[in-house]
Amino acid sequence: MSSSHVPGPGPVDPAGAAALLRQARDALVVGHVRPDADAAGSAIAIATALRRSGIDAVVSFGGPEPVPSSLSVLDPDGLVVPSADAPAAPDLLVCCDISSARRLGDLAGRLDTASVSLAIDHHVSFTPFSTHQLVDATAPATVVLVRAVLAEFGVALDPVLARALFAGLYTDTGGFRRGGADALRLAAELVDAGADPASLLRRLSGTRPFAWLAAQAEVLAAAHFEPDVAAGAGLVWATVDVATATRFRDEAVTLVGQLTATAGDGVAALLTEVAPGDWSVSLRGTGTPDLSRVATALGGGGHPGAAGFERAGTRDSLLGLLRAELASVTAGAAAPPSSRTDRS
Numbered sequence: 001m002s003s004s005h006v007p008g009p010g011p012v013d014p015a016g017a018a019a020l021l022r023q024a025r026d027a028l029v030v031g032h033v034r035p036d037a038d039a040a041g042s043a044i045a046i047a048t049a050l051r052r053s054g055i056d057a058v059v060s061f062g063g064p065e066p067v068p069s070s071l072s073v074l075d076p077d078g079l080v081v082p083s084a085d086a087p088a089a090p091d092l093l094v095c096c097d098i099s100s101a102r103r104l105g106d107l108a109g110r111l112d113t114a115s116v117s118l119a120i121d122h123h124v125s126f127t128p129f130s131t132h133q134l135v136d137a138t139a140p141a142t143v144v145l146v147r148a149v150l151a152e153f154g155v156a157l158d159p160v161l162a163r164a165l166f167a168g169l170y171t172d173t174g175g176f177r178r179g180g181a182d183a184l185r186l187a188a189e190l191v192d193a194g195a196d197p198a199s200l201l202r203r204l205s206g207t208r209p210f211a212w213l214a215a216q217a218e219v220l221a222a223a224h225f226e227p228d229v230a231a232g233a234g235l236v237w238a239t240v241d242v243a244t245a246t247r248f249r250d251e252a253v254t255l256v257g258q259l260t261a262t263a264g265d266g267v268a269a270l271l272t273e274v275a276p277g278d279w280s281v282s283l284r285g286t287g288t289p290d291l292s293r294v295a296t297a298l299g300g301g302g303h304p305g306a307a308g309f310e311r312a313g314t315r316d317s318l319l320g321l322l323r324a325e326l327a328s329v330t331a332g333a334a335a336p337p338s339s340r341t342d343r344s
Contacts, residue, residue: 006019006020006023006116007019007020007132009131009132010132010133011132011133011134011135012118012132012133012134013134014134014145014148014149014151014152015152016132016134017118017120017132017134017149017152018149018150018152018153018154020092020116020118020132021046021049021050021053021055021092021094021149021153022053022153024050024055024091024092024116025055025056025091025092026055026056026057026087026090026091026092027046027047027050027055027056027057027058027090027091027092027093027094028057028058028059028060028086028087028090028092028093028094028107028110028114029043029044029046029047029050029057029058029059029060029093029094029096030043030059030060030061030062030086030093030094030095030096030098030104030107030110031043031059031061031095031096031097031098032061032062032097032098032099032103032104032105033061033062033063033065033103033104033105033310034061034063034065034274034280035061035067035068035071035097036097036168036171036172037071037074037167037168037170037171037172037204038097038141038142038143038167038168038169038171038172039061039096039097039098039142039168040059040061040067040071040074040075040080040164040167040168041074041143041146041163041164041165041166041167041168041169042096042097042120042142042143042145042146042164042165042168043059043061043094043096043097044059044074044075044079044080044164045143045146045147045150045161045164045165046094046096046120046146046149046150047059047079048077048079048160048161048164049150049153049155049161051077051079052155053153053155057079058079058080058081058086058087059075059079059080059081060080060081060082060083060085060086060107061080061083061105061107062083062103062104062105062106062107062108063083063105063106064083064106065249065274066082067080068249068250068253069206069250070203070204070205070206070250071167071204073163073167073200073203073204074163074164074167076160077160083105083106083107086107086110087110088110088113089110089113089114089115090110090113090114090115091114091115091116092114092115092116092117092118093110093111093114093116093117093118093130094117094118094120095117095118095119095120095121095129095130096120096121096142096146097120097121097122097123097142097168098119098121099121099123099125099126099127099301099302100125100126100127100129100301101127101129102299103301111129111130116131116132117129117130117131117132118130118131118132118133118134119132119133119134119135120134120135120142120145120146120149121133121134121135121142121145122135122136122137122138122139122140122141122142122144122145123135123137123292123301123302123303124137124292124303124304125292125293125295125296125300125301125302125303125307126301127301134149140169140172140173140178140179140180140183141168141169141171141172141173141179141183142168142172143164143165143167143168143169143172144169144182144183144186146165146168147165147186157189157190157193157194158193158194159193159194159195160194161193162190162191162193162194162195163190163194163195163196163200165186165190165195166187166190166191166195166197166200167200167204169183169186169187169190170187170197170201171204206250208251209248209251212248212251215244215247215248215251216251216255218244219238219239219240219244219252219255220238220255220258222238222239223236223237223238223259223262224236224237224238225262226323229266229267229323229326229327230266230267230289230326230327230330231289231327231330231331233264233265233266233267233285233288233289233330234263234264234265234266234267235263235266235267235268235269235322235323235326236259236260236262236263236266236267236268236269237259237268237269237270237271237319237322238255238259238269238270238271239270239271239272239273239315240252240255240270240271240272240273241273242273242274242275242276245272245273245274252270252272253270253272253282255270256268256269256270256282256284257284259284260284260285263284263285265286265288266285267283267284267285267289267291267326268283268284268285269281269282269283269284269322270282271315271318271319273315274310277312277313277314278310278311278312279310279311279312279313279315279318280308280309280310281295281298281300281308281309281310281311281318281322282308283295283302283306283307283308284305284306285304285305285306286305287303287304287305288304289326289329289330290304290329291303291304291305291306291307292304292307293329293332294307294322294325294326294329295307295308295309297325297328297329298311298321298322298325299311
């Protein structure tokens with residue numbers, strides 16, 4: 001990477017991030033393991049903009065799992081490659097929607113082999129791991145920051161970029177329940193640039209196999225409500241076993257929304273066994289208790305109202321850890337300011 005006009009290591013603004021993109025000879029753009037629309041949309045938008053500017057770039061995600069089929073609509077140019085085929089020593093590594101190095105999965109080693117690394121993220125639990133960081137925890141989605149970088153980079157929006165950005169914006173704002181007027185103004189800009197919400201959201205939602213009805217019913221029928229957890233706010237939880245998670249990988253992730261709808265002011269948790277003894281836990285709530293603190297303490301991260309972590313163990317051992325951490329964070333929030341301990 002040329003040193004001309006490239007900002008020094010540390011925090012950068014969108015103009016500084018754009019300078020890093022502009023000076024790259026080639027780039028690997030990554031999102032977190034098991035990507036959602038914000039991670040995938042951000043990464044694909046950055047790589048697309050680089051390609052349009054004549055800079056070779058590909059997208060990849062750590063882990064052996066394929067990208068959810070519903071997100072294929074965001075990659076019409078075929079930029080996504082398996083992690084095993086990702087460049088071993090990219091000039092520039094761009095990490096999108098990744099709050100900590102462990103969220104790169106088996107691509108974490110690229111932090112050591114890349115000439116320069118840039119993290120673009122909006123998680124309050126972000127822990128610096130790259131040479132450069134563009135982080136704003138007030139942004140409702142990482143794609144909001146990516147849009148600002150693209151504006152500085154000088155690549156005009158087109159339907160491919162607009163779809164990628166709109167998908168991340170819609171999903172991470174909870175269908176525009178969060179984000180306020182600025183998110184709606186950005187959505188309007190993206191629709192004007194070619195994002196078709198009706199078509200895009202239909203394809204993102206995907207179709208469900210008929211057999212999913214019975215599998216979904218089985219998971220939800222076995223859900224539990226523990227009213228005394230989180231200082232009486234309550235915990236609603238359910239588990240997806242490894243067989244169901246393997247057969248219905250794209251569908252299973254949607255169940256946390258149904259649990260959340262029944263949790264009221266409490267916490268919803270979906271424990272998915274992604275491999276025997278390995279779990280992915282999704283947490284949702286109102287922001288009180290702060291689920292980002294809960295997840296960070298258990299090896300993950302996220303936002304106050306939406307977070308998660310991955311951990312090995314048994315279902316019961318993970319539930320025990322989760323209950324204990326919810327109690328700890330709730331007690332810390334209720335304590336007088338002088339007696340609280342900041343664990344973030």
